[in-house]
Amino acid sequence: VCGSDSFAETIRRERLPVLQNRVYGSRAEARSSPCAPFQLATCLICGFSFNRAFDGWLMVYDEHYDNDVPSNTFRTYYEIVADMLIRRLELTSGVVYDIGCGKGDFLRTLCRLAPNVVGIGIDPSCSPIESGNFALRKETFQAETFAHDTRLVILRHVLEHIDQPVAFAAMIAEQLGDAPLYVEVPDLDWILENGAFWDFCYEHCNYFTPHSLAFALRRAGFLVEAQGPGFGGQYQWAICRRSAEDAFPSMSDARRQAELVAAYRAHEGELIAYARRLLAESGNAVIWGMATKGVIFSTLLDCREIAGGVDINPKKQGRFVPGSGLQVHPPEWLATLTVDPTVLVMNGNYAEEIREEVRRVRASARVVVL
Numbered sequence: 001v002c003g004s005d006s007f008a009e010t011i012r013r014e015r016l017p018v019l020q021n022r023v024y025g026s027r028a029e030a031r032s033s034p035c036a037p038f039q040l041a042t043c044l045i046c047g048f049s050f051n052r053a054f055d056g057w058l059m060v061y062d063e064h065y066d067n068d069v070p071s072n073t074f075r076t077y078y079e080i081v082a083d084m085l086i087r088r089l090e091l092t093s094g095v096v097y098d099i100g101c102g103k104g105d106f107l108r109t110l111c112r113l114a115p116n117v118v119g120i121g122i123d124p125s126c127s128p129i130e131s132g133n134f135a136l137r138k139e140t141f142q143a144e145t146f147a148h149d150t151r152l153v154i155l156r157h158v159l160e161h162i163d164q165p166v167a168f169a170a171m172i173a174e175q176l177g178d179a180p181l182y183v184e185v186p187d188l189d190w191i192l193e194n195g196a197f198w199d200f201c202y203e204h205c206n207y208f209t210p211h212s213l214a215f216a217l218r219r220a221g222f223l224v225e226a227q228g229p230g231f232g233g234q235y236q237w238a239i240c241r242r243s244a245e246d247a248f249p250s251m252s253d254a255r256r257q258a259e260l261v262a263a264y265r266a267h268e269g270e271l272i273a274y275a276r277r278l279l280a281e282s283g284n285a286v287i288w289g290m291a292t293k294g295v296i297f298s299t300l301l302d303c304r305e306i307a308g309g310v311d312i313n314p315k316k317q318g319r320f321v322p323g324s325g326l327q328v329h330p331p332e333w334l335a336t337l338t339v340d341p342t343v344l345v346m347n348g349n350y351a352e353e354i355r356e357e358v359r360r361v362r363a364s365a366r367v368v369v370l
């Protein structure tokens with residue numbers, strides 16, 4: 001982000017699945033899907049953390065990519081964010097762009113809550129559609145020319161996937177005029193504080209803290225107007241506008257950030273050992289949620305101890321995840337197991353929703369939130 005080559009290396013994985021949000025037709029195909037090494041580095045000048053071993057050429061975001069989470073918890077979260085944007089930015093007309101919108105669920109929510117706004121989503125993995133005030137374009141964002149009445153550009157969970165985040169955000173800044181940009185990314189500080197070792201993945205080449213996100217946006221030509229946590233602190237957001245102001249990193253924050261990552265690294269082995277013991281003791285463990293967290297968790301641990309994965313996304317059910325090759329099942333599958341399973345949950349935000357589903361399909365199963 002700052003252009004320095006002075007950094008501290010910490011968290012290392014020999015091999016991670018290159019894409020964790022796609023599934024395969026057979027276990028063999030899933031297990032032989034592309035994997036690559038991960039090496040977290042933290043810049044000692046600006047405090048930004050990133051995967052030094054990242055190779056952007058390995059990434060293919062096409063129609064096989066599916067990060068859909070059809071959960072009520074997530075739907076509620078979308079409504080809270082959309083409502084916050086509509087009120088704060090007074091979105092009553094004009095065009096809202098969502099770059100890297102995935103299947104477009106967030107933009108669809110915003111367009112429903114702001115019916116006089118036109119929403120245009122851009123993503124190479126979407127199915128193109130035009131319906132009412134909502135449209136999806138199946139393309140990669142290049143040098144898009146925004147409409148003259150652009151009121152907002154959304155960049156949700158995109159910047160952590162892009163190996164040149166400043167150049168990418170600067171490309172948007174150059175064309176954006178005075179309209180605001182909303183950015184949402186995971187928060188590295190939350191991962192470190194919560195020991196969420198399954199949150200280091202290959203798709204995410206960047207790991208922002210609130211400080212390094214604001215700095216990266218300033219380097220790209222934006223000034224942050226508002227910033228805050230989201231989704232129980234796992235995510236963070238920033239609203240920014242174009243500015244001519246220059247940004248300079250502060251050394252003290254960078255050193256402190258590198259120390260925080262190193263302190264986490266020093267006890268990560270204990271966290272993984274605890275998860276291993278839990279798997280061995282529970283006998284019949286299953287993982288609920290086969291998106292990033294479940295896929296990385298099953299890759300890092302011995303998946304012979306795991307009976308399978310559960311996911312409510314019907315397109316993942318019956319198929320196999322990259323890395324571990326675990327099969328994904330619908331919730332009802334729990335009822336067919338001969339031994340009562342222990343259901344492992346990596347994301348506490350979904351705990352209540354999952355407990356309710358487990359009670360419905362297999363009341364005698366144990367639910368453990370890691």
Ligand SMILES: [Zn+2]
Pocket residue numbers: 001002003004043044045046047048
């Ligand atoms: Zn730096």
